[in-house]
Amino acid sequence: MKNNYDMLVIGGGPAGALAAKTAAEAGNSVCIIEKRPAIGTPVRCAEGVGKELLKQFIKPDPRWISAEIERARLIAPNGTTVSLEQDKAGNEVGYVLDRKIFDRELVWQAAEAGADVIVKTRATAPIMENGAVRGAKVLSVGTPAEIRADVVLAADGTEAQFARWAGLDTTVPLREMMSCAQYLLTDIDIDAGSTDFYLGNDIAPEGYLWVFPKGERTANVGIGISGRKSRDGARAKDYLDRFVAKNFPGGKTIECIAGGVPVCRPLPCTVADGLMVIGDAARVVDPLTGGGIGNAMFTGRLAARVASGCISTGNCSKEALMPYDTEWRASRMGAFLERNYKVKEYFITLDDAKLNTLADSIANISLKEFSVSALIRELIKRNPKMLFELKALKDALA
Amino acid sequence: MSTMLRINRDKCGYCGTCVAVCPEDALELIDAYLSLERECIACGICARACPLGALEVVHEE
Numbered sequence A: 001m002k003n004n005y006d007m008l009v010i011g012g013g014p015a016g017a018l019a020a021k022t023a024a025e026a027g028n029s030v031c032i033i034e035k036r037p038a039i040g041t042p043v044r045c046a047e048g049v050g051k052e053l054l055k056q057f058i059k060p061d062p063r064w065i066s067a068e069i070e071r072a073r074l075i076a077p078n079g080t081t082v083s084l085e086q087d088k089a090g091n092e093v094g095y096v097l098d099r100k101i102f103d104r105e106l107v108w109q110a111a112e113a114g115a116d117v118i119v120k121t122r123a124t125a126p127i128m129e130n131g132a133v134r135g136a137k138v139l140s141v142g143t144p145a146e147i148r149a150d151v152v153l154a155a156d157g158t159e160a161q162f163a164r165w166a167g168l169d170t171t172v173p174l175r176e177m178m179s180c181a182q183y184l185l186t187d188i189d190i191d192a193g194s195t196d197f198y199l200g201n202d203i204a205p206e207g208y209l210w211v212f213p214k215g216e217r218t219a220n221v222g223i224g225i226s227g228r229k230s231r232d233g234a235r236a237k238d239y240l241d242r243f244v245a246k247n248f249p250g251g252k253t254i255e256c257i258a259g260g261v262p263v264c265r266p267l268p269c270t271v272a273d274g275l276m277v278i279g280d281a282a283r284v285v286d287p288l289t290g291g292g293i294g295n296a297m298f299t300g301r302l303a304a305r306v307a308s309g310c311i312s313t314g315n316c317s318k319e320a321l322m323p324y325d326t327e328w329r330a331s332r333m334g335a336f337l338e339r340n341y342k343v344k345e346y347f348i349t350l351d352d353a354k355l356n357t358l359a360d361s362i363a364n365i366s367l368k369e370f371s372v373s374a375l376i377r378e379l380i381k382r383n384p385k386m387l388f389e390l391k392a393l394k395d396a397l398a
Numbered sequence B: 001m002s003t004m005l006r007i008n009r010d011k012c013g014y015c016g017t018c019v020a021v022c023p024e025d026a027l028e029l030i031d032a033y034l035s036l037e038r039e040c041i042a043c044g045i046c047a048r049a050c051p052l053g054a055l056e057v058v059h060e061e
């Protein structure tokens, strides 16, 4: 094993893969270490992604696309269904990916660009010198080793321990951790062109339940509930089992996964001396939808671009790496994260009666644009009596 | 009497949700199993967050 690189990437998810590919293409020596024995498994994801977002990073390929989505439906506690159709909106909806293949493809591309990839190799501590990160101590198939690098990218996902060990607090407050469970169900009756979101405090308190198609009769059926609502007998898995027993009694479970989605604000600072934090580890998941694939790739690529410049000038101090932090905050993604955080904080206060009222008010709309802001503008327009209540939403848009 | 965290490895889905909410950074996901690597204060936050109910704070004589 080589023990010195320009860049070391901890974690082989979408964030780490895009970072490694970008940095390798810029001519840097790069190494990705991944603690799991295989890239892409087990999948901890509902696999939904916007088409336009995805295309910014990779050309869609049928090998890792499970389904094309034409509409999204929001189902209120009383059953009112708000259907958002691609035909009526100007823009495209999305894909449901096959992340086992997708994640591999991304790492493959990084490897093709020249990056080294080492699996079953876990970072156990940063190498710290004078307060700066200089690499990582690792256990590689049980054997301890040290890998040094000019800059280390922490792309270690929800757990986010590497940045924590280097002194950044990545702890997620219980109430802002979505506790999730999901089944890959087959032999079920679904609308194979629709991603469905079920809302309500009995269905998924402070979260939602999703049915994302993976084919004609197969779907990811999963749920996320707030950690503070989770307790014995009322855990993500309990809510999910109840829903499945009622709605898909004949379904066959071919995969069962658990997971945590941080829906807190991003880390206050995503760089330190010799260290950049990207993807879920930086807490850049969309707090409203829980979507993080696109943001992981965005931050991964941006961090690698900034790092490449710093590596070539021989200065990977916090100050030199700071443009990464400043740029993602100033980006569209940064603005959306802040807006959607506020929107989420508003929606989790709603009881079922209010959710029903809001859903009823927009049950027959046809939006010209498929977006959170278009939906919110419509809600505000159609609920003049709730103007005071909806002020928080209005402010979020401003 | 002492309190401690019990990990039910048969229930655990090794997803790492508990790791991210642990205020003491005591838990670690090692490949396909969860491990208590550092001192646990038995606060029970991880047990709340667990989607599958694999963690439990137990009181022992």
Ligand SMILES: Cc1cc2nc3c(=O)[nH]c(=O)nc-3n(C[C@H](O)[C@H](O)[C@H](O)COP(=O)(O)OP(=O)(O)OC[C@H]3O[C@@H](n4cnc5c(N)ncnc54)[C@H](O)[C@@H]3O)c2cc1C
Residues within 6 Å of the ligand: A010, A011, A012, A013, A014, A015, A016, A033, A034, A035, A036, A044, A045, A046, A047, A048, A049, A121, A122, A123, A124, A155, A156, A157, A158, A159, A161, A162, A180, A181, A182, A222, A258, A259, A260, A261, A278, A279, A280, A281, A285, A290, A291, A292, A293, A294, A296
């Ligand atoms: C149930 C669920 C449903 C979701 N649904 C969606 C969805 O529909 N759409 C969407 O866009 N997003 C979704 N997400 C979020 C999405 O999965 C993440 O945002 C995305 O995977 C983040 O990518 P990442 O590269 O930052 O982290 P990850 O994909 O989590 O990759 C991190 C990698 O780092 C490795 N690692 C961790 N610690 C170490 C270490 N010490 N040493 C070496 N390697 C390490 C891990 O093993 C892992 O492979 C969902 C998440 C969950 C849990």
